[in-house]
Amino acid sequence: MQQRLLVVEDDPSVRTTIVTCLELEGYSVDAVSSTREAMERLGANSYPIVISDIYLDDRTGLDVLEAARQKDPGCSVILMSARGSMETVMAATRGGAFDYLAKPFDLDNMLDAIHRAEAARAGQEDGVEIEELPETEMIGSSPRMVEIYKTIAQAAPTDATVLIEGETGTGKELVARMIHRNSRRADQVFRPVDCASIASTLIESELFGSLRGAFTGADRDRAGVFEAAHKGTVFLDEIGEIESNFQLKLLRFLQEREIRPLGATRAKAVDVRIIAATNRDLRALVDSGKFREDLWFRLNVIRLHLPPLRERRGDIALLAQFYLAKYNATYQRDVRLTGTGVRALDEYTWPGNVRQLQHLMERLTILTPGERIDAAAVQAALASAQPDDRLVETLADAEEEQIRRVLAATGGNKSRAAKVLGIERKTLYRKLERMTP
C-alpha cells in the first residue's frame, strides 16, 4: 500500500495544482493550508514525504521540516518558495530538507524530487548503494602484474608483515586492501594511517593511544590505532617519513606485539597485521642512515615492488577501457576510444601512474563532446590536465575540481552529484558555499 503524502501550501490555486498533479500520478495526498494543520497531521499520521511551502503564516516551512524530521528522521521534506534566498536554502539544508524547489517550478521538477526521495528511501531500506565496481578489482595482465598477484595470493593468508614499494599512483593502497580482503582478517577492520600527515610529536599517541593526563589536553583515555584495529590490519602508508624516535618504537612493537599507551605503566598485547608502503627508496634511506636497518628488515618480510605504468605498457589500454566503462556508467555516457586514442595513451610517460590515467579517463568521459576519444582528444586532455593533475596539487584544489566536474556531469543535479561524490547533500552544500564561483 502506498503511503500518503502531505502537502502544505497556503495559496489555494497552487495547492490545487499540486494535489491534482500528484493524484494523477497515483499518489494519495493530504493537503493543508497552515502550519497548525500541518503539525496536527504530522502528529496523527506518518508521511514518507512532505512537500511544504516556506512562507506560510506566523510559522514557516522550516518549522514543518523540523517537526517532520523529529517525528521520523527518514521523512523526506521537499520545500518550495518563491522568495528563496541563500539563507533559506542554507537553513533548509541544515535542517535536513531533501530538496528545495524555487517557485514557480515545473511540476515535473517536483515529481522528479519525489521520485528521488522514494529512490533514496528504497536505497536506505534495503541497503543498496550506487553500483560501484568492487574497490579491490585489480587490472593488469602484464607479466610484472601477474607476479604481483602471485605474491599477494601467497602473502594474504599469512600474518606476515608486508612492505609495498612503488611510485605514486601505482596501486599500493589497492594492493594492501587486496591482501586484507583475502586474509583471515577480511571481516575485521582495515585501517590506513598516513604517516606523512601526522605530526611526529603525535604519531606515538595516535598509534599506541594515551591515558588521561598523559599530556596537556589529554582529557580522557584514548585508544590508539593499533588497539582499535585489534584483529584487523593496519596500513602504514608513507612509512619512509617516520622519524628515528618513532622508528624505534615501531620496531619494538613489531618485535613484541604489545602496545603501551602514553602514560600507561603496563603494556597490552594486540593482534594486528601490519602492511607498510612507501614511494621512497627505503633501501637508499637505510644506506644514508635515515631509516633503521633493523626496522627495514622487520617490515620487509614480504616485499612487493609495484612497477610504474610505463614499465608495463601492455596494461595501459586495459586500464583505460576499464575506467572508460566505469565512468560511462557513472555519467551515463557512451564514449569510446579510437585506435589512435589508445596509441596516444600508450605513448605517454604517466608520471602519476594509474591514478593519473584514471583521472584522465574520468575527465575524457565527461568532457569529450562527441562519442569518440581520438589522439587529439587525449593530447588535449593531457595538456589541460597538467595544472590539476600535478602531484603537488592541494587536497582542497583536487576536491573542488572533482566537485565541479561531477556537478557538470550531472547537469547541476546536486543530489546525484553528492551520491557520485559519496558525500551527503548537506556536506556538498557546505563545500559549495566555501568554493569560489
Ligand SMILES: Nc1ncnc2c1ncn2[C@@H]1O[C@H](COP(=O)(O)OP(=O)(O)OP(=O)(O)O)[C@@H](O)[C@H]1O
Ligand atoms: N592495477 C590496478 N587496477 C585498477 N586500478 C588501479 C590499479 N592500480 C591502481 N589503481 C587505482 O589507481 C588509484 C591509485 O591507487 P593507490 O591509491 O592504491 O596508489 P598508491 O600507490 O597508494 O599511490 P600514492 O603513493 O600516491 O598514495 C586508485 O584509484 C586505485 O584504485
Ligand SMILES: [Mg+2]
Ligand atoms: Mg597511497
